[in-house]
Amino acid sequence: MREALPPGSTIGILGAGQLGRMLAAAASQLGFKCRIYSDVPGPASDVAVSTTIGAYEDLDKIAKFAAETDVVTYEFENVPVEAAAAVQRVRPVRPGLKALEVAQDRLKEKQFVASLGLPIAPFAAVAGPADFAAAMASVGVPSILKTRRMGYDGKGQAWLRTDNCLPRGFEIIGEAPATLEALVRFKFEVSVLLVRSIDGEVRTYDIPQNHHDGGILRTSTVPCVLPPAHQARARDIAGKIAEALDYVGVIGVEMFYVGEGPEPLLINEFAPRVHNSGHWTMDACAVGQFENHIRAVAGWPLGPTDRHSDCQMTNLIGDDVHAWPNLAAEANACLHLYGKHQARPGRKMGHVNRLSPAGKGR
Amino acid sequence: MREALPPGSTIGILGAGQLGRMLAAAASQLGFKCRIYSDVPGPASDVAVSTTIGAYEDLDKIAKFAAETDVVTYEFENVPVEAAAAVQRVRPVRPGLKALEVAQDRLKEKQFVASLGLPIAPFAAVAGPADFAAAMASVGVPSILKTRRMGYDGKGQAWLRTDNCLPRGFEIIGEAPATLEALVRFKFEVSVLLVRSIDGEVRTYDIPQNHHDGGILRTSTVPCVLPPAHQARARDIAGKIAEALDYVGVIGVEMFYVGEGPEPLLINEFAPRVHNSGHWTMDACAVGQFENHIRAVAGWPLGPTDRHSDCQMTNLIGDDVHAWPNLAAEANACLHLYGKHQARPGRKMGHVNRLSPAGKGR
Structure with missing residues (x-):
């Protein structure tokens, strides 16, 4: 060490x-x-x-x-x-500069993933109107136009359904440099929460299935129904990304599960940090993602990523947080509130981890 | 609420x-x-x-x-x-003043417990040499002389083995007002971690078996081997104390298990706060003692006290803490370090919660 x-x-x-x-x-x-x-x-x-x-x-x-x-x-x-x-x-x-540089620019991120030979949906750069025709020719519709930078929780996006709506989409996203991404038909989204130590040791948590609503993560559930072989592939993909970035800490890699076939999963994006879809690890694992990230950046041995309980994490968004008295009274619900002053719409105010089975002992 | x-x-x-x-x-x-x-x-x-x-x-x-x-x-x-x-x-x-007043004076604590008709070993007040004869007559030896105030982790105590050693014991403890307590022959020590809400709702955690070394708690283990009927009696005793104090928060009640008989348990002492023997709850329960204490003092509903894993908590005392790199690398060990600067002998520097079984999922 x-x-x-x-x-x-x-x-x-x-x-x-x-x-x-x-x-x-x-x-x-x-x-x-x-x-x-x-x-x-x-x-x-x-x-x-x-x-x-x-x-x-x-x-x-x-x-x-x-x-x-x-x-x-x-x-x-x-x-x-x-x-x-x-x-x-x-x-x-830690994680290093490269992870930051790549992850904060959607185009660089996709080019990086493609350069590793990892599965990703068709995409094209849209710096301005000069790119419209080529992008539409290579990606087509249905597709999503996303700003290269600063997009999150569904912000900075426009959905394209017809061949001629790219100009309007570009207007909607504020005419910022963007990527056009083919809309993937997928069964569900999963994510890999991986932690890599300073010595290159890699551990992954169980893979949650994620459900979004209005572009914002709503729930993450373990275990997910992803077949074991595809879970292994998902971990493998995340490991290749982490290694290529010489990553230290927790990384969250979101993937679309498209089902049976040579490539069951397509990478959506990754976040070079602890990830919302890993919040369930706080209560369902001996060592959660936050502690493991700290362990990694401090140069410590990684903690176990085993799970002792099944869990569903539900985000408390905006006014959801006002239900705290009921959530606090709910059996087997671990409540997490973030101490934010105002419950603005779309703002993540907390989350609740519902554990099962209920417990052992008396 | x-x-x-x-x-x-x-x-x-x-x-x-x-x-x-x-x-x-x-x-x-x-x-x-x-x-x-x-x-x-x-x-x-x-x-x-x-x-x-x-x-x-x-x-x-x-x-x-x-x-x-x-x-x-x-x-x-x-x-x-x-x-x-x-x-x-x-x-x-919260907890109130009464709990504080009673718990910080060993004599008041024992008189309070006795006044509730709860089981306790014979004891006598020793304010000074004038009390020696009467105390020895009623309690005898083997016994322990303990200062009424400020004793903890084995400090302020003298063990008495012969009829004539009370004067020497009184010298050892600094001639402070004290109690003489009969030395109880017990099988092991247990403690009840009980949380009481502002509305008088009571929940208890599983009862740990405690092992001391040199007067300092070394390990707390759940489950313990206390028979179910005696566990029920232990919870009942702790509940009566909490109710009599109109208690709000977590209380730790230490008891000696003396075995079969009309009173299987004798109260040792209680602490009007979260308790070292409850540290295992941090990792083996959905809601640990610290959160439940905060919930209670904030007037919130209590959280579940169920346990999802077996656990042994081991205190890291003094130089024990220097083993942190090994403990951090140990599977299924949840490490807690307190951020204290100096590892003085006898100082509690951290604890480790070892969970079993190892986990589920992959």
């Missing part, structure tokens, strides 16, 4: 959202302290020893922040690469 | 030790913020929004602290009652 940070060390987190909050709570369990850097205040600060509010473009401030830590990670993939590079001049950044 | 604090509320904690740290982490999961008040810095501050360092005798400072919270709890039973009373003039204190 090289470079393992001793307990008492400080982990820096870029971003102050709920993922940072849950990372910080997991880090505390291992005896670490966390410091947060973010451009906006957020709920992670409640469980951190300090928070620096600053722009991600303020590289001096970021370097000063980094100097007060022993290692730095990030909780969202849209951290500017320059900010991560500024950290890296002072302290290690 | 009356008086439930909404997520986003602030919980004050008197004390900054590892119990406060684990309470604060659990509170964050439910969307709460925590503020700490302590006379010395401690590891709870790493996961709290603020820490006030002040004497427990500085009642103005404590009142100011309380005003910045919505409810206050405590993580150790030696908080001066005056300090808790100062809080109570401003905000609710």
Whole structure:
């Protein structure tokens, strides 16, 4: 084991959202302290020893922040690469810059996946109107036009159903550089939550089946009905991505299950961080994704990824959170609230992990 | 459900030790913020929004602290009652003052237990040499002389084996007011971790069997071999104590198992707080003792106390903590480190929860 940070060390987190909050709570369990850097205040600060509010473009401030830590990670993939590079001049950044660079640009991500020979739906770059004809010729409809950058939870997307609606779609997404992606007919979506250690050891959690609603993840359920051979293929795909990125930490790789055939799965996208579809691991596993991410970035041995219970994770979105008194009273429901002030529509306010079977003992 | 604090509320904690740290982490999961008040810095501050360092005798400072919270709890039973009373003039204190007052004085505790008609070993007050003869006549040897106040983890105790060694024992414990307690021959020690809600609902966790070494808890194991009827009696005893104290939160009641007979169990002592022998609940239950304590003090519904796995909790005391790299690499071991700087002898530095069976799924 090289470079393992001793307990008492400080982990820096870029971003102050709920993922940072849950990372910080997991880090505390291992005896670490966390410091947060973010451009906006957020709920992670409640469980951190300090928070620096600053722009991600303020590289001096970021370097000063980094100097007060022993290692730095990030909780969202849209951290500017320059900010991560500024950290890296002072302290290690894990997962690395490459994961960030690739994952925050949808076109680069797809080109990267394709370059590894991994299965992906047809796609084309749409930088502007000059690309419309070629993109439509190679991808066609039905398809989805997505901004290359900053899209998440269904934002920055336009669905194309007719040959001539690309110009209108481009308008809808704000005329930003985009990718056109063939709409895949799939049975369901799954994701692989994989953690890779600093020494290249890889472990994966059980594969959840994910259900989206309005572009936002609604539920993740384990076990899923994916046949064992296809589960193995899914893990294999995620492992190849992690290795090619020389990845350290938890990565979430979303895949469409298209069914029997030479390629049962197509990669949708990956997130170089702990992932919403892995929140069930917090309560159904001895060591959840947040702790395993912290272990990896701290250079520790990975924890077990075994599951002791079946679980369905349900996101609490917007006003859903107002049901907390009922959820708190529900048997075998593990409630997680993120401490956000306002329940705006579409905002992830918490999640609930429903475990089964009910338990043992008396 | 009356008086439930909404997520986003602030919980004050008197004390900054590892119990406060684990309470604060659990509170964050439910969307709460925590503020700490302590006379010395401690590891709870790493996961709290603020820490006030002040004497427990500085009642103005404590009142100011309380005003910045919505409810206050405590993580150790030696908080001066005056300090808790100062809080109570401003905000609710849970568990209440009575629990504190009784539990921090060994003589009051024993008199309280006896007044409820609950089983307890013979004891006598030893305020000074004037009490020696009477105490020895009623309790005899073998027995243990324990200071009435501030004893924990085997500190402030003297074992008496001969009729004439009470004076020497009294010297050893610093001539502080004490109780003389008959040494009970028991098979093993168990404890009941009970949580009581603001509405008087009571739930108990599975009963662990506890093993001490040098006066310090070493392991707690579930399930224990206590026969079912005796488990029921143990829960019944703990319930009577909690009800008599109008208790809100988690209480840990330690009992000696003396075996078959009209009273299979004798109460050793109770702690009006989350308890070391309940640390296994963090990983073997959907809702652990820390979360259930927070739920109770916040006026929330209690969480399930079912256990999904067998578990043995082992304390990491002093230099034990230096084994963390091996413990981190151990399968099915959930490692908890408290973020304390120095591994002094006898100091609780962390604990490890070893789960079985290993897990399900793949």
